[in-house]
Every structure is written in structure tokens, then in C-alpha cells.
Amino acid sequence: xxxxxxxxxxxxxxRDAQGQRFIDVHVTGxxxxxxxxxxKTTAFTPEERLDLGLEGLIPPHVSTFEEQKQRTYxxxxxxxxxxEKHEYLRALQDRNxxxxxxxxxxxxxxxxxxxxxxxxxxxxKNYSGNYRYPRGFTVSRSDIGRIxxxxxxxxxxxxxxxxxTDSSAIxxxxxxxxxxxxxxxxxxxLYTAAGGVGPDKTxxxxxxxxxxxxxxxxxxxxxxxxxxxxxxxxYDEFLDxxxxxxxxxxxxxxxxxxxxxxxxxxxxxxxxxxxxxSFNDDIQGTxxxxxxxxxxxxxxxxxxxxxxxxVIVGAGAAGxxxxxxxxxxxxxxxxxxxxxxxxxYVVDRYGLxxxxxxDLEEQQLSFVRSAADVAGWAYAGxxxxxxxxxxxxxxxxxxxxTGVPGLFRQETVEAMLAHTPRPIVFPLSNPSSHxxxxxxxxxxWTRGGAVVASGSPFPDVEYEGGRYAVGQGNNAFIFPGLGxxxxxxxxxxxxxxxxxxxxxxxxxxxxxxxxxxGGVPRVYPPISELRELSVRVAVRVARxxxxxxxxxxxxxxxxxxxxxxxxxxxxxxEPRYLPLRRGDGGAGR
Numbered sequence: 001x002x003x004x005x006x007x008x009x010x011x012x013x014x015r016d017a018q019g020q021r022f023i024d025v026h027v028t029g030x031x032x033x034x035x036x037x038x039x040k041t042t043a044f045t046p047e048e049r050l051d052l053g054l055e056g057l058i059p060p061h062v063s064t065f066e067e068q069k070q071r072t073y074x075x076x077x078x079x080x081x082x083x084e085k086h087e088y089l090r091a092l093q094d095r096n097x098x099x100x101x102x103x104x105x106x107x108x109x110x111x112x113x114x115x116x117x118x119x120x121x122x123x124x125k126n127y128s129g130n131y132r133y134p135r136g137f138t139v140s141r142s143d144i145g146r147i148x149x150x151x152x153x154x155x156x157x158x159x160x161x162x163x164x165t166d167s168s169a170i171x172x173x174x175x176x177x178x179x180x181x182x183x184x185x186x187x188x189x190l191y192t193a194a195g196g197v198g199p200d201k202t203x204x205x206x207x208x209x210x211x212x213x214x215x216x217x218x219x220x221x222x223x224x225x226x227x228x229x230x231x232x233x234x235y236d237e238f239l240d241x242x243x244x245x246x247x248x249x250x251x252x253x254x255x256x257x258x259x260x261x262x263x264x265x266x267x268x269x270x271x272x273x274x275x276x277x278s279f280n281d282d283i284q285g286t287x288x289x290x291x292x293x294x295x296x297x298x299x300x301x302x303x304x305x306x307x308x309x310x311v312i313v314g315a316g317a318a319g320x321x322x323x324x325x326x327x328x329x330x331x332x333x334x335x336x337x338x339x340x341x342x343x344x345y346v347v348d349r350y351g352l353x354x355x356x357x358x359d360l361e362e363q364q365l366s367f368v369r370s371a372a373d374v375a376g377w378a379y380a381g382x383x384x385x386x387x388x389x390x391x392x393x394x395x396x397x398x399x400x401x402t403g404v405p406g407l408f409r410q411e412t413v414e415a416m417l418a419h420t421p422r423p424i425v426f427p428l429s430n431p432s433s434h435x436x437x438x439x440x441x442x443x444x445w446t447r448g449g450a451v452v453a454s455g456s457p458f459p460d461v462e463y464e465g466g467r468y469a470v471g472q473g474n475n476a477f478i479f480p481g482l483g484x485x486x487x488x489x490x491x492x493x494x495x496x497x498x499x500x501x502x503x504x505x506x507x508x509x510x511x512x513x514x515x516x517x518g519g520v521p522r523v524y525p526p527i528s529e530l531r532e533l534s535v536r537v538a539v540r541v542a543r544x545x546x547x548x549x550x551x552x553x554x555x556x557x558x559x560x561x562x563x564x565x566x567x568x569x570x571x572x573x574e575p576r577y578l579p580l581r582r583g584d585g586g587a588g589r
Contacts (some may be wrong), residue, residue: 006157008155010026010035011037025581037200072092080117123182124179129182134562137150140225163184163205183258253277254494256483273494286318286321306330352389354370397424417449452470471524482541497548
């Protein structure tokens with residue numbers, strides 16, 4: 001990007017003679033009020049109202065920022081359902097980005113489940129029916145030959161973080177077609193609120209390759225393309241063209257691949273991770289999040305990761321990503337590759353992943369078991385079932401990524417008590433309606449012994465006079481800091497070591513929180529600490545980029561840890577209004 005380009009065609013950020021930042025705006029009047037990156041609604045000063053052609057267009061009272069936040073939050077509390085709250089916050093973001101992020105940061109623990117999982121699942125399903133305002137970038141099969149020109153229509157010129165989805169496997173909901181755009185928007189909201197990436201440095205993307213849901217194709221109100229999904233070489237050509245165009249328009253951008261179907265997710269990651277700096281949150285983010293939680297859970301037991309035997313149910317992108325992360329974690333604790341693999345059992349719809357099983361995919365092969373591995377086991381069918389695996393493998397940790405509610409039965413969880421008094425049970429599927437077991441049931445079935453984390457938020461459990469913390473295994477603990485660390489270092493590639501650095505930072509931060517809080521020990525820290533955690537993750541990730549030789553930012557390469565942390569904290573975007581001044585290009589009254 002040429003240095004002469006402004007941040008946006010509508011404004012630029014500059015510094016005055018005293019070094020104070022201000023926004024040089026190129027639009028005025030109603031056009032300015034309709035730009036959420038510039039709009040202050042009732043907080044424009046009298047001078048700005050006069051200079052920018054706003055007099056008579058907004059109420060006369062000049063609100064303070066605190067007044068605006070209070071009014072906004074009180075209106076939020078009047079919303080009747082979680083989906084209504086989500087839609088209210090999204091409308092606020094479409095109207096005034098600074099105010100949206102200020103309110104979100106003030107109430108992050110309360111609002112994260114509203115703008116992200118689990119409520120975003122409902123927003124995805126209702127996206128076409130509730131569509132209000134254009135946000136992000138969409139490209140379809142009919143557009144792909146013009147994608148370079150289409151990207152020029154995006155008003156911001158220095159995008160650093162892109163979340164792109166083809167919507168083929170949204171949460172536990174499956175193919176959601178064009179509705180997946182809500183996921184990309186929600187993720188990027190957290191990159192800003194938790195990770196510090198400026199909102200004008202982000203771009204949500206919907207790769208509209210069609211949908212295999214006939215009900216959507218037949219629905220005249222569905223806003224996506226009304227055809228079956230592209231496959232094979234047509235799909236690859238579509239993504240190749242998109243990646244090439246993005247690399248040209250936004251050469252400093254990181255791409256997060258989001259909610260691709262299991263086989264496609266791994267193939268897309270491997271196809272592009274060395275072409276453009278990119279990662280897959282469902283594979284790597286979930287793996288890092290789960291690994292960190294497992295390290296914390298083992299510490300709460302007074303044990304190490306290598307003391308556990310893991311059963312992972314669900315062999316899709318998340319399940320295999322977690323299995324891979326656990327293997328890397330076990331090897332970090334001193335086991336060799338074979339020894340690490342021996343402690344991991346992966347289960348799919350047929351049962352234990354085994355040789356000769358139908359439909360095995362390339363990414364699953366390293367976790368496939370042979371008949372020799374289960375010699376002496378008693379199992380009734382062709383492959384051992386979940387219960388048979390837990391009882392005969394000596395499982396001490398059980399993780400779910402199936403989206404099948406109630407899959408973890410009482411008898412199976414109770415069987416883990418034969419191997420450990422404190423079984424680790426993580427039903428991590430989203431949304432909460434798809435969880436494999438309710439945390440309260442897990443605590444009761446194990447008589448208070450289980451160490452529990454779930455994908456969606458659940459309240460802590462009261463049992464026989466004790467209080468048991470339920471950790472929320474949320475990828476938001478990983479991806480905002482991972483992305484921001486990659487942005488600050490201008491990483492040429494997101495390496496496996498960088499992802500591992502994020503996981504270890506989360507585990508260490510949780511231990512620090514537990515030592516300082518004096519409360520009920522937790523598997524994950526509170527969501528309220530997400531911003532500070534993300535800074536720590538970003539520092540470790542940027543440092544690892546330097547060690548791995550992929551840091552393209554020369555100034556960063558020369559920094560020690562203290563200087564690196566200062567730079568990351570200094571570059572983190574804060575939701576506050578900057579003065580607006582009319583530039584030479586002012587127009588649109």
C-alpha cells in the first residue's frame with residue numbers, strides 16, 4: 001500500500017503540531033453521520049457541528065461519553081431476549097463504532113456471549129431475515145472475475161485482519177450459507193475489543209460459494225447465491241483468486257479461515273498458510289484453547305499433561321486440531337511422537353478411529369489405531385464405542401466436539417472415576433443447546449470430582465456445600481492476541497510455534513490468576529481479564545515470530561520483551577473519540 005493513501009477514502013488520522021491525533025474528515029453532514037467509523041451521534045462538540053455541517057441534524061444537547069454509554073446500556077437492558085440484545089448491539093456498531101466498543105469493553109463478560117457464542121448462532125440462522133446494513137465484503141461465483149475491482153470498493157485502505165468463512169460448518173449448526181457473515185463480524189468485534197486491532201483495520205468476508213441446503217436455495221428471501229456449493233477445481237480456483245486479490249490490495253493482512261467443513265478446513269489451511277499469513281481458528285485456535293485448559297486442569301490435579309489419557313469425541317476440524325495440539329503439548333513435556341500418540345484416542349461416528357474404517361481423511365490418519373493397539377479389549381461391534389474406549393483405555397480426560405447434546409452419558413463419566421478421582425471433562429461444543437453434557441450433571445455424577453469446562457458459558461455449580469468453577473473454553477482467549485501479535489510483528493507466516501506460544505501463555509496466565517485471586521481455582525481466567533490476557537498472548541506470539549524467523553518488522557526484531565510489550569500496549573486501539581476536523585476533501589452536505 002502506498003504511504004500516500006489515507007486510512008480511508010472518507011478520512012485520515014493525523015497529528016497536530018503538539019503531536020495529538022485527530023481525524024481529518026472528507027465528508028460532512030448526513031454522509032458523516034452515516035459513517036459508523038466517524039459518527040459520534042450526540043457527542044459532537046459545538047465547533048465540530050458548525051465546521052462539519054451537522055447543525056440541525058442532531059439533538060442540541062452535547063452528550064459526554066459517559067452519558068452516551070449509560071443511555072446505551074440502559075436501552076440494552078430493556079431488550080427482552082438474547083437475540084434482541086445481539087441485534088441491538090449490532091445496530092449500534094453499524095451506527096457508532098467507538099461507542100459500541102466502549103460499551104462492549106465496559107461489559108465484556110456480560111456481552112461476549114451475546115455478540116459471540118452462543119447467541120451468534122441464532123444471529124447466523126436469522127441473518128437474511130434480520131439484514132439491516134451492509135458490513136464487510138462478499139464475493140460470489142458470479143463476481144470472482146471482478147474481485148480486484150470489488151475490493152477497491154472497500155473504503156478502508158490498510159486492512160490488517162480478515163476473517164473469511166465459506167459458512168459450510170458454522171458452530172454445531174452446519175451449513176448456514178450466507179448467514180456465516182455474522183460469525184466473521186462477531187470474531188472481528190473481539191479482535192478489536194480484546195485484541196486491540198483498530199476497527200478500520202479489520203474486514204469480515206463471506207465467501208459465498210453457494211449452499212447445499214435446499215431450503216435456503218428455495219427461499220426467495222435468502223440473501224446468498226441460490227445454487228449448490230462449488231467443489232473441486234472450481235472451489236480451488238475461487239479461493240486462489242480471492243487470496244491473490246487480497247494479497248495485492250492488502251499486503252499486510254492476516255487471514256483467519258473460519259468455519260470451513262472438516263476436510264476443506266485442513267486443505268485450505270495447508271494450501272495458503274505459506275502463501276499469505278493465515279491460520280484456522282477452528283483447528284489451531286480451538287487446539288490451543290483446549291491444550292491450555294488441559295494443562296491448567298492437570299495442574300489443579302497436581303499432575304502433568306503426560307499423566308493423562310485423552311479421549312476426544314469428534315474427528316472434524318476442531319477434534320483433530322485439539323488432538324494435534326495435545327500431541328504437541330505431550331512432546332513439550334518430554335514424550336516422543338509415538339509415546340504422545342499412545343495417550344490419545346479419537347472417536348468418530350463409527351467409534352474409535354481404526355485401520356480400515358470408511359471415509360478416513362488425511363488429517364485423521366496419524367491418530368488411527370490398529371488392531372494391535374486394542375488387543376485384549378472387549379468390544380461388541382466392529383469398532384470400540386465411546387464407553388468401551390473410556391473403560392478400557394483408562395481415560396482420565398474426555399473432550400467433546402460433536403454438537404450432539406447429551407452424548408456424554410452418566411455411566412461413561414462415572415467409569416472415569418476408576419482411573420482418577422478427578423476426571424477432566426470438557427464438553428466444548430457450541431452453542432449451549434448442543435453441549436455433550438451439562439456441567440452440573442458432570443459435577444454430580446463424579447461427586448464433585450470432575451474438572452469441567454464447556455464451550456459456552458455456564459454458571460458455577462453448587463454441590464454439597466461446595467462451589468465448583470465451570471471454565472468457559474472460549475477461543476477468544478487465543479485468537480485476538482494471536483492475531484494482534486502477528487499483526488505487530490508483520491509475521492510472514494503463522495507458525496505452529498506461535499500458536500503453541502499462545503496456548504502456553506493462556507495456561508500460565510490462568511495459573512497466575514488462580515494464585516492471586518484466592519477464590520475457586522479455575523481452568524480458564526474470567527472473560528473480564530480478556531484484554532490483559534490478549535496483550536500477554538500478543539507479546540509471546542510476536543516474540544516467537546522473531547525466534548522462528550518470520551517477523552518482517554525490523555524494528556520489532558531488535559526489541560527486548562519490555563520494549564515489545566510497550567509497543568503492543570501502545571498500538572492497541574482504544575474506544576475514544578478523536579477530534580474531527582474538516583479536510584480539503586470535505587463534501588456530502
